Ligand SMILES: NC(=O)c1ccc[n+]([C@@H]2O[C@H](COP(=O)([O-])OP(=O)(O)OC[C@H]3O[C@@H](n4cnc5c(N)ncnc54)[C@H](O)[C@@H]3O)[C@@H](O)[C@H]2O)c1
């Protein structure tokens with residue numbers, strides 16, 4: 001199979017490594033990178049099968065500037081909800097490509113471990129299960145690919161867990177203990193499920209890889225950029241300084257605002273996301289957020 005990976009950040013390069021095990025893969029990004037089989041954006045967009053690892057908040061602009069529909073299939077490899085409009089990625093990509101040519105990859109997957117070919121299990125979701133299977137079959141032996149058709153559920157899970165991961169970092173940064181982190185992660189799973197169901201997601205989606213699996217991974221590891229944002233908040237750092245130090249995308253930061261706005265609009269009770277939003281956007285003291293969550 002011939003594939004083109006678009007976006008050469010940590011995740012794009014990890015997926016390029018993974019898919020290259022069994023396929024002919026090229027990679028591109030907005031600035032040249034010294035990677036074998038690096039091609040121009042124009043050449044990459046001629047491929048039939050694409051993998052796009054551009055961060056959620058940049059997707060719409062990138063599509064508007066670069067994408068011409070020539071029948072390509074797209075595996076969307078980002079996790080987030082567009083803050084400006086509250087749109088999920090399937091809605092944004094859906095403005096450019098029919099749903100039956102869109103698939104979404106999610107699940108517990110630190111790029112650094114995928115890059116080292118460590119055992120991983122991921123979910124590829126699509127309304128077109130044949131397409132999901134095509135991409136899953138292209139994964140290497142060290143990645144077990146599951147497929148399902150609950151695109152909304154997998155999208156919500158992948159986006160929401162980044163916000164709970166920020167809270168997980170706050171919890172550990174304040175040294176509140178394992179009991180507190182377990183309570184936070186469990187309640188975070190309930191909260192993301194409640195949110196997902198409001199948008200038509202399947203409850204069981206949140207019990208598997210894309211939900212509980214990715215949440216447990218991300219909300220308790222310094223390998224997570226979002227978890228590290230929480231550590232910084234607990235240390236009293238300003239979010240601007242945290243992100244500058246990080247030097248990589250932390251999708252939970254803009255997604256927290258998107259969740260807060262959607263929760264108000266649809267009147268959904270999202271206590272943890274609301275407190276993360278308050279810490280990020282209003283500079284609320286993390287200790288006060290914890291007290292308010294426990295209150
Ligand atoms: N890093 C991981 O472990 C991991 C794992 C799974 C999913 N993801 C998801 O993958 C997506 C990308 O994250 P990442 O880890 O590669 O982040 P990163 O910060 O390592 O890289 C982001 C890449 O996007 C590019 N980019 C940013 N704005 C752009 C724009 N306007 N147009 C074109 N390119 C742009 C940057 O140049 C950079 O190469 C995120 O949604 C993230 O949640 C990351």
Ligand SMILES: O=P(O)(O)OC[C@H](O)CO
Nearest residue numbers: 107108109110224225226
């Ligand atoms: O580093 P994070 O917090 O963006 O998490 C990376 C992946 O989404 C983990 O599955």
